[in-house]
Amino acid sequence: MTKFSSVDPDLDRRRFVHAALGVTVGVSGLSFLTIIGSARPVTRETPDRLPPTSGDVLVHAEGDQTGMPVDPGTLTPQPTRAYPQGVVAGQPVVKSGDPDNLLLISRFPVAALRPPTDLQAAPEGIVVYSAACQHLGCPVGWKNQDETYLCPCHSGNYDPKRGCTVIGGPPPRPLPQLPVTLRGGQLIATATFLTPPYGVSDQDFDTYIRRSEMTEKP
Numbered sequence: 398m399t400k401f402s403s404v405d406p407d408l409d410r411r412r413f414v415h416a417a418l419g420v421t422v423g424v425s426g427l428s429f430l431t432i433i434g435s436a437r438p439v440t441r442e443t444p445d446r447l448p449p450t451s452g453d454v455l456v457h458a459e460g461d462q463t464g465m466p467v468d469p470g471t472l473t474p475q476p477t478r479a480y481p482q483g484v485v486a487g488q489p490v491v492k493s494g495d496p497d498n499l500l501l502i503s504r505f506p507v508a509a510l511r512p513p514t515d516l517q518a519a520p521e522g523i524v525v526y527s528a529a530c531q532h533l534g535c536p537v538g539w540k541n542q543d544e545t546y547l548c549p550c551h552s553g554n555y556d557p558k559r560g561c562t563v564i565g566g567p568p569p570r571p572l573p574q575l576p577v578t579l580r581g582g583q584l585i586a587t588a589t590f591l592t593p594p595y596g597v598s599d600q601d602f603d604t605y606i607r608r609s610e611m612t613e614k615p
Contacts, residue, residue, distance in 0.1 A: 442608075445494030448594075449481035449575055450609035453586040455525065456482045456491060458499060464491055466583045472504035472523060474544045476557075479525075481575075481586055483612035490612075497595055499528040499536060500575060501546065502584065503557050513560035515591060518576030523584065525575040526561050529595040531568040546572065 455467045458478040467479050479500045480493045492498045507522040514524060528536050530548040537555065540547040545564065546555040554565030561572035573590035589609040593602045 443494055444483075444485035444488075444490040444612075445492050446498075447483065447485065447490075447492055447612050448495075448589050448605055448609035449492065449498060449500075449586050450483065450589045450612045450614075451587050452615040453481035453483045453492070453612065455479040455500065455502065455577070455584040455586070458493065467502060468582070469504070469521070469523060469579055469584055472502060474503050474505055474557075475539050475541065476501035476503045476528075476546070478502075478528065479584075484615070485612055487613070496536070497527065497529040497534065501526050501528045501537065501557070501572075505544075505558055509558050511559045513562065513571070514558070515560070515574055515576060518574060518587065518591070520577065520579045523577065523579075524557055525577050525584070525586075526555075526557060526572040527575070527590060527594045528572075531563075531570050531572060531595050532566070534595045537572065 456479060457463050457465050457467055458480045467477055479502055480491050480498055481500065482489055482491045484490065502523065502525050505522045505524070510516060510519060510522060510524065530537050530550065530553050532548065532553050533550055535548050535550040537546045537548045540554070546557055546561065547553070548566065548568070552566045553563065553568040555561040555568070555572050556564050560574060563571055573592040573594050575590055576587045577584050578587050589606055593599060593605065597605045
């Protein structure tokens with residue numbers, strides 16, 4: 398399997414995310430797509446770039462079900478990649494315009510989840526996290542060997558059963574959890590991320606939350 402190495406940090410992360418969807422990490426040999434995600438080009442605000450928020454439906458980000466609501470009954474520990482879909486100006490909008498809106502959805506036995514996971518935001522053992530590594534924003538993958546999330550760039554390792562706590566590598570903080578509920582057989586966000594996602598400082602988090610509120614509530 399192909400080994401990955403660091404590339405030019407100016408590489409467009411958005412193109413990479415769409416090319417890299419679906420990549421996972423196996424037990425027999427870790428195989429990663431690599432990108433340095435430090436560049437955050439200035440772009441104008443559009444509905445598809447708004448943050449996830451209360452009422453957003455989680456929809457598949459890849460494969461033949463792209464854009465379709467994620468079926469909670471199909472979820473496993475190996476994460477499903479998804480985007481939030483909201484309503485802006487009366488129209489449904491999949492928020493795929495910002496690569497940092499990419500989500501990882503895993504389902505574990507309820508008893509396997511531990512703090513600092515917000516258990517009230519994880520119905521039936523379903524946890525949802527940002528897929529953007531807190532180190533440089535690279536899309537995080539899956540390490541099947543120990544059921545953890547692993548970043549391809551610099552081996553940032555997270556434990557999704559414990560609030561995506563950092564268990565290895567350079568990330569400065571856990572992946573933020575997106576609170577969700579089950580409604581009508583769909584996964585629905587109940588708020589935006591509980592902590593600042595990649596590229597958002599603690600000081601700017603209030604502004605990020607206000608941006609998320611531009612999406613219409615059901």
